[in-house]
Amino acid sequence: MREKPELTAEERATYEWQMWVPDFGEAGQRKLKAASVLVSRCGGLGSVVAYELAAAGVGRLVLAHAGNTKPSDLNRQLLMTYDSLGTPRVESAERRLKELNPRLEIVAVNENVSPENAERLVDQVDLIVDCAPLFEERLAMNAAAVAQRKPMVDCAMYDLEAHITTIVPGRSPCLACLYPQKPPAWRREFPVFGAVSGMVACLGAMEAIKLLADFGESLAGQLITCDLRTMTFRKLRIERRRDCHVCGDL
Amino acid sequence: MNVEVIYTTQIKAALERASENVEVPDGSSAVDLLQQLAAQHGATFGELVFADDGALLPALIVCVGDAQLVDPAARPLAEGDVVTLLSPISGG
Numbered sequence: 087m088r089e090k091p092e093l094t095a096e097e098r099a100t101y102e103w104q105m106w107v108p109d110f111g112e113a114g115q116r117k118l119k120a121a122s123v124l125v126s127r128c129g130g131l132g133s134v135v136a137y138e139l140a141a142a143g144v145g146r147l148v149l150a151h152a153g154n155t156k157p158s159d160l161n162r163q164l165l166m167t168y169d170s171l172g173t174p175r176v177e178s179a180e181r182r183l184k185e186l187n188p189r190l191e192i193v194a195v196n197e198n199v200s201p202e203n204a205e206r207l208v209d210q211v212d213l214i215v216d217c218a219p220l221f222e223e224r225l226a227m228n229a230a231a232v233a234q235r236k237p238m239v240d241c242a243m244y245d246l247e248a249h250i251t252t253i254v255p256g257r258s259p260c261l262a263c264l265y266p267q268k269p270p271a272w273r274r275e276f277p278v279f280g281a282v283s284g285m286v287a288c289l290g291a292m293e294a295i296k297l298l299a300d301f302g303e304s305l306a307g308q309l310i311t312c313d314l315r316t317m318t319f320r321k322l323r324i325e326r327r328r329d330c331h332v333c334g335d336l
Numbered sequence: 337m338n339v340e341v342i343y344t345t346q347i348k349a350a351l352e353r354a355s356e357n358v359e360v361p362d363g364s365s366a367v368d369l370l371q372q373l374a375a376q377h378g379a380t381f382g383e384l385v386f387a388d389d390g391a392l393l394p395a396l397i398v399c400v401g402d403a404q405l406v407d408p409a410a411r412p413l414a415e416g417d418v419v420t421l422l423s424p425i426s427g428g
Contacts, residue, residue, distance in 0.1 A: 131427045219428035244345040244425040269395040269424040271346065271384055278428065309397075309404075311344065311422065316354075322420070323403040 090116040114299035121298040122146035122211040128179040130162030130283030131217035138291035146191040162280030204230035214238040221268040228261035241290040246314040248286035256336035258306035337415040346423040366408035397422035
């Protein structure tokens, strides 16, 4: 993370309410201003994660998402608009985020994370929020995050259910501990409401803010499961695999 | 002995139920329980839990109570245990 910059008068006015949060304050706000986050895909999860981080005053976002906006994005991908149909998603995301926070520095990358670019993308940031649908890209990002000892918040959803955990390399299970291989039955397209992705995305954004500003307790070593059909929330203890091919040596 | 099994995400959708109570022989492990359930529910369940070679899918997270079992074959279940099956899910 860069040196903690002073806040401007405009920033003090903008973030006044959250600087009243105990253990956060102006020191926490300066940490967010100095921080950078990679959001992998700006879909149902990543749109809301990026929006909350932009609202909170994170200084720099790297947004990685390939392709153009489609009609089926618009039930949940809240940084995409009707007017942006057929145009690159990252352009719509950058425009919407700048409308909210023109001070925000954005690196918009019209690519999905892959084994080829994961190291380069992770190298640009302090923290990663994984919001991607394909296990190949999630595991590539996990490997780069572990190699660079950077924390990664991992969000997932299905139907009215969601999972979230925080990976702190060497201290918690990594994604490859939980999913050593690509699950054979996983399908990229699945049932989900935007309210479900938005809910877990807000949890993920708050995890990122806590880690960056160093307050509260992270979810490292724990996985929250939510089922909004029954409004059931559980916190489960998850374990490292000693033979994990990604983090087993840490 | 009787245990409760909680199904989530894809498994819950495939079985069209969120949970069930199951009688298993004393000393059964979570893997024994899953094999019994695969025999009862058939391929729809089995494909989400076991690989082609019959081993447990590594990406299935099995919890007893509020804790993950790293080796679901190692620990015998106890009367009243609640076993949760977390099928892998993702973003989008």
